[in-house]
Amino acid sequence: MKNKLVIFDCFGVIFDEIAPVFFRRHFDEETAKVLKDKYFIPADLGEITREELFDRMAEDLGMKKEDILSEWNGLIHLRPRMVEEIKKIREKADVALLSNAPTGFVERLFEEKGITQLFDKMFVSSSLRMAKPDPKIYLHCVASFGKVYEEIYMVDDSLANLEKLGELGITGIHFKDTESLRQIKL
Numbered sequence: 001m002k003n004k005l006v007i008f009d010c011f012g013v014i015f016d017e018i019a020p021v022f023f024r025r026h027f028d029e030e031t032a033k034v035l036k037d038k039y040f041i042p043a044d045l046g047e048i049t050r051e052e053l054f055d056r057m058a059e060d061l062g063m064k065k066e067d068i069l070s071e072w073n074g075l076i077h078l079r080p081r082m083v084e085e086i087k088k089i090r091e092k093a094d095v096a097l098l099s100n101a102p103t104g105f106v107e108r109l110f111e112e113k114g115i116t117q118l119f120d121k122m123f124v125s126s127s128l129r130m131a132k133p134d135p136k137i138y139l140h141c142v143a144s145f146g147k148v149y150e151e152i153y154m155v156d157d158s159l160a161n162l163e164k165l166g167e168l169g170i171t172g173i174h175f176k177d178t179e180s181l182r183q184i185k186l
Contacts, residue, residue: 003150010099012157016077043102046126050102092186100125132161
């Protein structure tokens with residue numbers, strides 16, 4: 001029986017970041033962060049659809065929606081080395097995906113890239129109407145397995161998403177590259 005759980009973030013871990021890169025291409029660092037939060041917090045919480053997200057961005061930013069989507073899609077890069085690492089981890093632990101993302105976006109990407117089977121379970125914030133770093137989303141993810149784990153890890157590139165995990169009995173691993181995964185004791 002696998003008595004460890006490893007939870008992975010999606011963007012910045014399995015795929016390269018998309019939203020922060022897009023906004024930094026068009027705006028200074030401070031404006032980019034403000035805009036990312038303005039558009040993605042509601043989308044990540046399922047308050048607006050993916051379609052509404054890109055409609056709002058196009059209107060507010062004075063860009064064509066088709067151009068935004070084209071640039072956006074050009075930023076989607078899977079990290080093949082991470083896929084291989086997750087396969088190895090999955091042999092010894094339960095593995096979950098926990099991503100802040102608009103409805104349907106992550107699921108479509110994983111299906112297109114043929115990597116849905118990497119995870120025992122997948123959790124997307126917009127479907128749950130809660131997002132990282134809300135402790136409830138982590139607890140929901142862990143509880144869904146119906147097991148008591150010896151160790152639980154969360155791999156995320158965002159320090160803000162890892163800050164309070166110790167209080168929940170989850171070891172946060174700040175992802176910088178695949179070497180970060182050495183912290184997982186399997």
